[in-house]
Amino acid sequence: MNCDEVKRSLQDYVTRELAPEDRRVFDAHLVECGECQRELALMTAVVSTLDHQPVLEPRPGFSEKVMRSLPRQRVFLLSPWWSLVLAPLLAGLVWLFRGQAARVLEAALSRSGLSQVTVPTLSLQQAGIAGLAVVLVGLAVAVGAGAYAWQVYLRD
Amino acid sequence: MSRYMESVSEQVLVSRSARGDEQAFGVLVERYKGMLYSMSRRLMKDPGRAEDAAQESFIKAWAALPGFKGESKFSSWLYRICYNTCISELRKRKPEVELDEAMGVPVEGPVQEFRNRDIQATIQEEVSKLPDDYRAALTLYHFNGLSYEEIAKLTRKPMGTVKAHIHRARAALKTRLLERVGWDNLKEVMWQ
Ligand SMILES: [Zn+2]
Numbered sequence: 001m002n003c004d005e006v007k008r009s010l011q012d013y014v015t016r017e018l019a020p021e022d023r024r025v026f027d028a029h030l031v032e033c034g035e036c037q038r039e040l041a042l043m044t045a046v047v048s049t050l051d052h053q054p055v056l057e058p059r060p061g062f063s064e065k066v067m068r069s070l071p072r073q074r075v076f077l078l079s080p081w082w083s084l085v086l087a088p089l090l091a092g093l094v095w096l097f098r099g100q101a102a103r104v105l106e107a108a109l110s111r112s113g114l115s116q117v118t119v120p121t122l123s124l125q126q127a128g129i130a131g132l133a134v135v136l137v138g139l140a141v142a143v144g145a146g147a148y149a150w151q152v153y154l155r156d
Numbered sequence: 157m158s159r160y161m162e163s164v165s166e167q168v169l170v171s172r173s174a175r176g177d178e179q180a181f182g183v184l185v186e187r188y189k190g191m192l193y194s195m196s197r198r199l200m201k202d203p204g205r206a207e208d209a210a211q212e213s214f215i216k217a218w219a220a221l222p223g224f225k226g227e228s229k230f231s232s233w234l235y236r237i238c239y240n241t242c243i244s245e246l247r248k249r250k251p252e253v254e255l256d257e258a259m260g261v262p263v264e265g266p267v268q269e270f271r272n273r274d275i276q277a278t279i280q281e282e283v284s285k286l287p288d289d290y291r292a293a294l295t296l297y298h299f300n301g302l303s304y305e306e307i308a309k310l311t312r313k314p315m316g317t318v319k320a321h322i323h324r325a326r327a328a329l330k331t332r333l334l335e336r337v338g339w340d341n342l343k344e345v346m347w348q
Pocket of ligand 1: 006
């Protein structure tokens with residue numbers, strides 16, 4: 001290796017990226033060349049300073065500031081996805097109390113003079129339950145979406 | 157922050173955060189704030205802007221976490237977000253300059269008295285004068301400990317370019333160090 005070659009592989013030598021056989025040749029040249037020794041000392045100073053840069057800490061309160069400024073769109077508790085859980089739950093409740101629900105519905109229908117209307121395949125009771133279930137599912141979705149929108153509104 | 161959360165593995169913290177668990181994300185912020193702030197501080201230079209960039213990086217990470225598939229390390233993913241945030245912020249501010257242009261300002265010549273600490277301070281000062289791309293590559297390599305390949309992927313630059321930037325930046329720093337401190341001073345300090 002001559003001086004030019006040594007200078008070309010100087011950085012890889014310092015960062016230990018030079019192949020072992022090249023390293024030996026490099027060392028051999030170094031022993032007898034003052035100028036390359038100087039180059040090596042300088043590059044070593046540069047690389048070791050760069051390698052040992054300290055971790056800098058932001059001002060106190062940084063983490064709190066970050067946490068406060070997170071957008072809350074994804075707050076799990078109030079996401080509209082809850083409607084997917086709530087809807088079958090409510091439908092189940094409707095099923096359990098279908099007798100009472102049908103009576104209430106029948107009474108309401110007869111009061112409004114619609115008791116004459118008959119659905120061919122569904123009994124009035126079944127139709128009532130189905131209608132109520134649809135209403136409740138819709139309500140659950142609406143409540144979920146409303147809560148979600150309110151949450152987003154509060155944060156932004 | 158509970159003791160328990162601090163001991164939870166990073167993988168668990170990441171997947172919990174992706175599902176919107178703020179407490180888990182808080183632990184990640186606590187763990188990475190120094191790393192991210194140091195990185196943005198070295199890229200942006202100005203402490204206030206560096207803090208803003210670090211904060212913005214965490215907020216972007218929080219929003220993007222559901223899409224994080226774990227193909228890379230979480231830290232590398234976070235560094236990429238921080239790098240992109242800082243670089244786009246820097247681009248808004250000033251046009252890119254070439255290395256020779258940035259480092260070509262003449263200096264007053266070697267000073268009289270010198271200590272080891274001054275060598276490091278001089279180098280750090282010269283690092284801050286490097287063009288953004290060079291300083292970024294140097295920071296990612298030496299401070300974040302990334303390989304040339306990882307830096308190339310992160311910065312979307314060819315590996316040859318990354319390597320050239322790092323090598324040319326170190327060479328420029330070496331030249332400046334010699335100019336500013338002088339060999340006689342350096343020799344004394346380094347070989348005392
Ligand atoms: Zn030589």
